[in-house]
Amino acid sequence: xxxxxxxxxxxxxxxxxxxxxxxxxxxxxxxxxxxxxxxxxxxxxxxxxxxxxxxxxxxxxxxxxxxxxxxxxxxxxxxxxxxxxxxxxxxxxxxxxxxxxxxxxxxxxxxxxxxxxxxxxxxxxxxxxxxxxxxxxxxxxxxxxxxxxxxxxxxxxxxxxxxxxxxxxxxxxxxxxxxxxxxxxxxxxxxxxxxxxxxxxxxxxxxxxxxxxxxxxxxxxxxxxxxxxxxxxxxxxxxxxxxxxxxxxxxxxxxxxx
Amino acid sequence: xxxxxxxxxxxxxxxxxxxxxxxxxxxxxxxxxxxxxxxxxxxxxxxxxxxxxxxxxxxxxxxxxxxxxxxxxxxxxxxxxxxxxxxxxxxxxxxxxxxxxxxxxxxxxxxxxxxxxxxxxxxxxxxxxxxxxxxxxxxxxxxxxxxxxxxxxxxxxxxxxxxxxxxxxxxxxxxxxxxxxxxxxxxxxxxxxxxxxxxxxxxxxxxxxx
Numbered sequence: 019x020x021x022x023x024x025x026x027x028x029x030x031x032x033x034x035x036x037x038x039x040x041x042x043x044x045x046x047x048x049x050x051x052x053x054x055x056x057x058x059x060x061x062x063x064x065x066x067x068x069x070x071x072x073x074x075x076x077x078x079x080x081x082x083x084x085x086x087x088x089x090x091x092x093x094x095x096x097x098x099x100x101x102x103x104x105x106x107x108x109x110x111x112x113x114x115x116x117x118x119x120x121x122x123x124x125x126x127x128x129x130x131x132x133x134x135x136x137x138x139x140x141x142x143x144x145x146x147x148x149x150x151x152x153x154x155x156x157x158x159x160x161x162x163x164x165x166x167x168x169x170x171x172x173x174x175x176x177x178x179x180x181x182x183x184x185x186x187x188x189x190x191x192x193x194x195x196x197x198x199x200x201x202x203x204x205x206x207x208x209x210x211x212x213x214x215x216x217x218x219x220x221x222x223x224x225x226x227x228x229x230x231x232x233x234x235x236x237x238x239x240x241x242x243x244x245x246x247x248x249x250x251x252x253x254x255x256x257x258x259x260x261x262x263x264x265x266x267x268x269x270x271x272x273x274x275x276x
Numbered sequence: 277x278x279x280x281x282x283x284x285x286x287x288x289x290x291x292x293x294x295x296x297x298x299x300x301x302x303x304x305x306x307x308x309x310x311x312x313x314x315x316x317x318x319x320x321x322x323x324x325x326x327x328x329x330x331x332x333x334x335x336x337x338x339x340x341x342x343x344x345x346x347x348x349x350x351x352x353x354x355x356x357x358x359x360x361x362x363x364x365x366x367x368x369x370x371x372x373x374x375x376x377x378x379x380x381x382x383x384x385x386x387x388x389x390x391x392x393x394x395x396x397x398x399x400x401x402x403x404x405x406x407x408x409x410x411x412x413x414x415x416x417x418x419x420x421x422x423x424x425x426x427x428x429x430x431x432x433x434x435x436x437x438x439x440x441x442x443x444x445x446x447x448x449x450x451x452x453x454x455x456x457x458x459x460x461x462x463x464x465x466x467x468x469x470x471x472x473x474x475x476x477x478x479x480x481x482x483x484x485x486x
Contacts, residue, residue: 074395100397111392115410115485125396173396183395 025088027052027181027213028073033082035068035237042068043237046082055207055214057228059221059259064234066217070183073215074103086181101125104174104182104212108189110166112158118144118169119154125177143172146209148202164195171203175210182212188223200226221263225249233259279459286460290445294464297441300359300434301427301472304366308423312371313416316378317404326379333372341365341430345437362431362439369430370423377419381412414484421476428469432461442468 026049035043043065050056058066071077072084075096083090086099112121120127122143123136131139141151147168158166167187174182188196200223207214207227218224224231225245233240233248233256240255248256283290319326339347344365348354354361385408393403409416435443445461 076391076395097397097399100395102397103395105392105395107388107392107395109386109388109391111386111388111390113389113393113407114386124393124398128398128402170392 025052026050026085027087028215029085029088030069030072031083031085033069033072033079033084035065035072035077036080041237043079046239048232048239048242050213050215052213053211054229055216055227057224057231058215058217058234059219059224059228059231060234061219063236065237066219066234067185069234070185070215070217073181073183074100074105101129101177102179102181104176104179106167106170106174106182106184106187108186110158110170112166112169112173114158116157117154118149118156118158118161121158121169122154122173122176124173129177139176140172143175146175146206147172162195163191164199167191167199171206175212180213182214184214185217186219187216189218189220196223203227221259278456279463282456282460283463290460290464293440293442293444293461294468296359296439297428297431297443297465297468300362300366300431300439300441301424301468304363304427304431305370305420305424307363307367308370308374309420311367312374312419313378315371316375316416317382317408319375320379320382320408330372330376330379333375336368337372341369341433342436344368345433349437358434358437358439361437362434362441366427366430366434370427373419373422373426374416375419377422378412378416381415381419382408384415385411411485414480417476417480417483421473421480424472424476425469428465428472432465 028050030046030048033043033046034041046065046069048056048069058069060066068077072079073086075091078091086094086103091099112118113124116124119137119140122140123131126136126139140154144151144154149165149168149172153161153165153169158169161169167190170187174184188199191199204227216224216227225248228245230242230244231248232242233253235255241251241253243251243253243256249260251257251260315329319329336344345361348361348365351361354364389407389411390403393407398406431441432443432446434441435447442461442465446458446465449455449457449459449461
């Protein structure tokens with residue numbers, strides 16, 4: 019169905035998840051290769067967020083196995099693992115009582131970096147995500163939605179994780195800011211080259227940002243396709259998506275990676 | 277004005293009883309915080325414990341204070357000294373607002389903040405001390421404030437079992453049918469309650485996260 023990588027960074031092996039008698043995920047098998055941006059596309063309740071949270075162990079599978087760098091979560095210390103995985107969510111979840119600088123420095127600090135190194139890293143990251151240095155001393159409530167999400171991305175990148183998990187990170191932003199952040203994400207991804215798993219229900223976003231798109235429906239993986247394949251696909255679910263988003267998607271496909 | 281003259285004439289005793297009163301309230305509040313805050317934290321993290329714990333604290337709250345003092349009187353070590361007994365009873369009464377506010381304060385922390393913290397690899401204790409408690413502190417303190425104000429009033433009843441405090445004047449005044457003596461206990465107690473309310477309220481505002 020899709021390319022099999024010899025050493026996937028993330029691998030789902032026949033993963034199922036049941037909660038209170040309901041199947042949230044059924045028999046999911048999926049691999050994520052190093053340096054790619056895999057988009058989990060699906061509507062609300064399709065299981066895409068649950069799938070994402072299995073990577074950093076916020077959710078554990080009922081059956082099957084999730085391997086990160088070849089090891090399951092039972093083999094490794096989940097706390098350590100999470101510190102090596104950047105996590106960005108739609109609500110951002112910045113600590114409201116911390117300044118921007120302290121927010122970005124959370125993981126470096128608990129990892130025992132000294133203050134000078136943290137401060138240098140904070141400045142570097144602010145520049146990377148397109149924020150001015152003076153923002154470092156502000157509090158989250160003093161920022162706009164777009165600035166907050168930029169800080170969220172900077173925080174996720176702080177300890178230079180190899181993997182980045184993003185759960186509808188731009189979903190709550192206005193269209194212009196979303197467009198801007200998507201563009202910046204692409205240029206950022208070219209520079210930092212992380213393995214990214216990106217959750218969205220927006221096909222345009224998926225086509226634009228993803229190197230592959232994993233389409234999910236009702237707890238099952240429907241298909242995994244490249245953006246180009248996706249827009250031409252005759253898979254009923256994929257074509258339903260394409261129809262719902264209307265014309266002009268051909269040109270949206272992979273604008274970023276081409 | 278007779279009250280003021282009475283207070284001035286008996287100022288050493290007023291001071292002494294005020295100190296006793298503060299001792300009863302201060303120590304019982306400290307105990308209630310030591311028990312109530314950890315309990316509130318536990319039930320905020322284990323929702324199934326929430327009902328039994330809050331229900332127990334609620335039931336204690338409904339026992340009439342004079343009856344509770346009376347019930348505890350025959351207890352061996354406690355009954356030997358009435359101030360111990362009073363402190364225990366006041367501690368029990370102060371528990372409910374402290375547990376409830378700690379629980380509410382921690383549950384009130386934005387779920388996205390907790391989620392992000394966990395996802396970044398914070399341990400449970402890092403999450404508690406760096407995120408949950410700092411964000412809940414003003415709600416917890418407002419529970420402490422309610423507890424202190426209630427205790428200052430309740431502690432006057434402790435005089436009924438001989439535990440001292442400003443209630444001594446009140447009960448003596450009642451027996452003597454002398455308003456001056458009643459007010460000599462009631463006025464300083466009211467002032468204490470106001471001061472405690474103001475003091476903890478100030479702390480609460482100071483520590484409120486932005």
